[in-house]
Amino acid sequence: MIEAQGLRKVYGEKTAVDGVSFTVQPGKVTGFLGPNGAGKSTTMRMIMGLDRPTAGSVTVNGVPFDRHQAPLREIGALLDAKAVHTGRTAYNHLLAMAATHSIPKKRIHEVIEMTGLGDVARKKVKGFSLGMGQRLGIAAALLGNPQTIILDEPVNGLDPEGVLWVRNLVKYLAAEGRTVFLSSHLMSEMALTADHLIVIGRGKIIADAPIGEIISGKGTARTRVRTDEPLRLMQLLAGDGVSVEAHDRELLEVTGLDPRGIARTALDNRVMVYELTPLQASLEEAYMELTKDEVEYHSHITTGPPVAATAPAGAAENQAAENQVPVKTGGDQA
Numbered sequence: 302m303i304e305a306q307g308l309r310k311v312y313g314e315k316t317a318v319d320g321v322s323f324t325v326q327p328g329k330v331t332g333f334l335g336p337n338g339a340g341k342s343t344t345m346r347m348i349m350g351l352d353r354p355t356a357g358s359v360t361v362n363g364v365p366f367d368r369h370q371a372p373l374r375e376i377g378a379l380l381d382a383k384a385v386h387t388g389r390t391a392y393n394h395l396l397a398m399a400a401t402h403s404i405p406k407k408r409i410h411e412v413i414e415m416t417g418l419g420d421v422a423r424k425k426v427k428g429f430s431l432g433m434g435q436r437l438g439i440a441a442a443l444l445g446n447p448q449t450i451i452l453d454e455p456v457n458g459l460d461p462e463g464v465l466w467v468r469n470l471v472k473y474l475a476a477e478g479r480t481v482f483l484s485s486h487l488m489s490e491m492a493l494t495a496d497h498l499i500v501i502g503r504g505k506i507i508a509d510a511p512i513g514e515i516i517s518g519k520g521t522a523r524t525r526v527r528t529d530e531p532l533r534l535m536q537l538l539a540g541d542g543v544s545v546e547a548h549d550r551e552l553l554e555v556t557g558l559d560p561r562g563i564a565r566t567a568l569d570n571r572v573m574v575y576e577l578t579p580l581q582a583s584l585e586e587a588y589m590e591l592t593k594d595e596v597e598y599h600s601h602i603t604t605g606p607p608v609a610a611t612a613p614a615g616a617a618e619n620q621a622a623e624n625q626v627p628v629k630t631g632g633d634q635a
């Protein structure tokens with residue numbers, strides 16, 4: 302378990318982490334999300350005793366990292382895959398780490414096998430690809446068979462097989478009752494991997510909840526509707542807080558009204574509907590909504606969106622249906 306209490310880190314004028322408190326529970330994969338510069342790496346470094354907090358405290362399995370007699374056996378971390386002596390072979394890198402904790406050679410072979418490094422274990426690290434370096438970092442994190450594992454961007458540079466492997470590995474480790482804390486900017490991957498999320502923005506915790514709660518609490522629920530009178534239904538549904546997009550001649554996507562409300566309107570007006578599918582918001586949408594005011598480094602989109610057609614109720618639908626172009630209509634339009 303990882304427990305942070307009022308954890309704060311100030312670098313000169315910059316408050317990187319602003320008094321955060323959270324608990325990372327065993328038996329779950331906890332994702333750590335936040336925009337660039339939000340304070341994720343600084344928090345992870347403080348957990349690992351690599352940065353001293355300006356205020357507050359953080360413990361790993363009940364004890365601050367630097368008070369553990371054998372820290373590698375308590376917590377394993379991949380923070381920077383490049384922080385390796387590149388003149389050493391992968392095996393010797395692990396051997397040097399193992400020697401500090403009297404970890405037997407058998408365990409080195411186990412983690413090499415587990416991380417798929419068997420063929421390159423005797424090769425010098427300086428020739429390693431990004432993905433091989435990540436695998437070695439994960440091998441090092443697992444070396445002491447620790448109860449708690451922290452991985453900062455573990456899938457960075459991994460091929461699809463490697464991404465799947467990390468996903469299954471962290472789920473397996475959590476299922477064994479270990480504490481797994483990982484960061485990633487890949488929302489789709491996080492959605493498949495994490496049970497719980499902690500979201501940080503500008504050094505402060507902005508969400509700490511099970512992933513399902515975060516998605517349902519922030520994303521906007523939509524409903525896919527199939528009907529043979531899309532234009533009529535579009536006009537009937539559009540109103541205050543309801544927007545409707547036409548996707549093709551028969552398909553609408555409705556935001557702001559639940560399937561029952563859509564069915565009621567269709568029935569009252571004798572419009573036949575032959576599909577009503579609730580669409581769950583994605584983690585990416587929920588995350589963007591959560592962090593929209595917390596992003597320090599904004600991108601500026603210079604090209605327009607691929608689909609530009611938006612219109613008030615009744616205006617552009619005919620054109621859209623003809624062209625089979627998505628078009629929005631409804632009360633939330635400007």
Ligand SMILES: Nc1ncnc2c1ncn2[C@@H]1O[C@H](COP(=O)(O)OP(=O)(O)OP(=O)(O)O)[C@@H](O)[C@H]1O
Nearest residue numbers: 312315316317335336337338339340341342343344
């Ligand atoms: N050693 C340092 N000296 C000064 N400022 C620092 C230092 N380390 C981090 N910072 C600043 O603290 C803030 C938080 O940085 P941190 O690396 O923890 O963010 P992050 O969430 O990990 O970002 P990213 O997703 O880009 O890796 C940033 O504004 C960063 O510039």
